[in-house]
Amino acid sequence: MPADSPEFSRPLALGRVGPEGRTEVLEASEAERAALARRFGILGIEALHATLRLSPEPDGAVRVEGRLEAAVTQECVVTLDPVAQQVAEAFALRLLPAGREPADGPDDLDEIPTEDDTADLGEVVAEQLALALDPYPRASGAELPPEAQAEAAGAFAALAALRRKG
Template sequence: MEKQDSPEFSRPVAVETVKEEGAFAIEATPAERENLARRLGIVSVDRLSADLRLRRQMGAMVRLEGEFAAEVTQACVVTLAPVHSRIAAAVDRRYGPAEALTETDAEDISLEDEDPPEVLVGGVIDLGEAVSEQLALEIDPFPRAEGAEFPGYSSGPEPVEKAKSPFAALEDLLKKQK
């Protein structure tokens, strides 16, 4: 994966321009969708749009919330046929300056807790990059075309033969001795 100077889908917002709350509707251009598909390793991103809100919280913290919708085309992992899917998901992140983040935010992370805040770099939050990262998490890692099968391999665990109980084994021994 090659490193770029700026993300494929970038919509930077200076936090200082957001008073209490700001609403943003963003949509990726065809060129941005093409570059994003290349980055994500999929056939195409056919549509990507989001409705987002930035809201100031206590201190220097800012919360990004909203929803995005995407249509993507991936190659089937069995046949390489195109697999079209629609994705609708939420985006929910917190941002804060590095000095506002505590040691516990980075060390004591629990699955039940809210994600730790992202470091706010240069006073700017890139809405497009946040949506792109969430899209990458939502994409099916193993898309399959309808009816696609991989002969010779199961799509699930093989049935396990039930083991005999120790008493059944003893009973078999007793029968053999008689």
């Protein structure tokens, strides 16, 4: 695999969506899951499955409504023990025809530009998984040591004091 190609690649030409739309089901292989785990810096991805409903829009874009499900293992931020987690996320976004710039309004769906009117649905799912991962996984019962709790409380107290001044 070339260095710049995604670990979980499922290219689809936007023209193949058709006027009635289409459904795509993606399942990552063991090698793809291992490569994604390395990319995300987590211990493992035991399963990654997504169902995507693609619908053409009048402006040439394609709306994607999807749901991903994954079983992942991350490191506890306190104990470094493995933490198994289930991820289930629904998402919606738009795939833009080549040459179209994404809108960046706060109420706009995320928009993903395409090259040569081809979208990589696997990379779309991988990015959604990265966003859904718990940034601070904790093993059951894991607590920060008292000195770290005091530091965190002090930092938040300092921020609260600044806010009261404003």
